[in-house]
Amino acid sequence: MSGEAANMVSEAGIVEVPLAQTGEGIVDCELVRWFVKEGECVEEFQPLCEVQSDKATIEITSRYKGKVSKVNFMPGAVLTPCFFGFFRVGETLLEIMISDGDGSFKLEEKENSQREREVLATPAVRSLARQLGIALKDVAGSGEAGRVLKDDVLKIASVKEAVESDITGISSTPAETGETVPADEITDFDKISADRVEQMQDDKVIPVRGFRRIMAKTMAAAASVPHFHYMEEINVDALVKLRAHLQLQTRSKLTFLPFLIKALSLTLVRYPILNSNINQDASEIRCKTWHNVGVAMATDSGLAVPNIKQVQKLSLEEIADEITRLSKLAAANKLTPDDVSNGTITVSNFGAIGGKFGSPVLNLPEAAILAVGRIQKLPRFNEEGRVYPASIMSVTLGADHRVIDGATIARFCNEWKDMVEHPEKFLLSLK
């Protein structure tokens, strides 16, 4: 029995290719079809065949450039994968005569160690590659004269496991042992694994630029403003139904946000004090005519708050399209100064990311901000006194206490809430 499934090379330069692990432990696979035939030349990474496990069809690709010398199974055959690393129990899928690219066929494996020595790399990089199990000959060097640098090795290590395999793309995973990862250990699957974290020795320094810089300055200034917060719950059952119905009638991306923003604007007509700002020495409050509603957006560069101009004149579709347009610009870091200036009130939909409650900070010089949490299904009583599942959204209003008092916020919120809970009332404002 061979200890290493990879080193199944005969003196004649023939590689025996087993069905290596498909990432599901020892699970029989059915050979569905071949992409190559005996006598055919194959390139590195070329698909050889397709197999099927319980739920998936998987393409098996070749690690070698050569010629298919023997195919051992017909489509429909059930195969046992090779359990490499310990001993081999699986069958040989096919045999490939190795080519070195100049037309002759000779053993590639015997020259591996020599090729390894010929790669340009410092001793530190070689040591790192050895630790990660990366063969330097497999790494494309980005340094001068093809020198392999530390980042080149780390990049390779981040996309593949460091194991020997006959077939590209097959590697061992913890799942092969048949272990189940407990649910509470499955956190954010985009995070780097614990093994990788150990290799990242240096702290990360992030310069405060762009949106981050603006956010830092704005938040520092807001800290000196007397904030107060008012919280409410909104039953959005009617809005959920209406949105679903209207989404089928329009090409615009109609999330809940356009409805909330339009309702906000319709209510601001009666409470212009919330759409205002106060001057620096708190001697003058200016109520704005335009409803330029800012929408907080999380981008890779930090928090951006572009605003939708003159919402009081826009339809739901136009608001939705503006949100889409500004989101794309924000994600591409292409917002203009006009997009992010002259806002009069801000809406923060942190519920889209997660979270139910928040204490929003004012986007100065604005006097009010509305933060919307995630919609939850909660038990509520209906008019007959029966419990039913209701879609409940929590909102928090933040306000500058130099400008707005608690009673005003409460009355404003009551009217806005009434409009959101009874969206048919939007029709009363049609002109």
Place this chain on the structure above:
Amino acid sequence: MRPAMRVLRLQGFPIFRQLQLEERLMHKTDENWCIFNNGTSPPTIVMGVSGSPEELLDVDAVSRDGIPVVRRFSGGGTVIVDEDTLFVTLICSRKAIPSLELFPRTILKWTGELYKNVFWDNPDFTVHEQDYAFGQTKIAGNAESISKDRWLHHTSFLWDYSPPRMAYLTIPRRAPAYRLGRSHGDFICKLKDYLSYREELAELLEDALGRHFFLERTRLEDVDEEEYKHRTQFVELLRSPI
């Protein structure tokens, strides 16, 4: 920067055409896709890439009632789909999620986390063996197709189902252990008992996908129709002689 993903929302699209579309998008494009189809017509039996109709179907009843049978290009089992089935398909390139190894189990783990965020208010949501389930009842079947640098994961959720239609399928020989020999009715559950309306699944999914991808709505007419030799084909059944 999040990679882009094109989102295609269909309504009542025939499943045969959907599967052929998915094959083309998987093999002829290098873009990331999410396809949502709200129901299909006519009711159709869809089999995995291999498997014998004689073992998996009541062939006589299927033939007698003229139910179309399609063999798809991905692995997995047999389902009957109709106007009450909600389809979700994800097609991604390896580079879209570089940390994701392209194996069935790792992909299912990733999509399981995605759907955990979709069904965020149901603590019973789990991945049971290879199914999505609420507790011990299955809510969706799924299957995959994996190539060197691309993967596809498609799922069919039962908004509702018709027991007479389920009778066209036999209980498969290889069933998950947690099925415990239960009939279809005791083993699977209806999504309409958990969501308020059909489109809510697509909206929740877009919310969850939006954390990983920059979503771009696409219309069917904007998808290129390229020549491709599809493996998704109709299956001709042989009835037992009378």
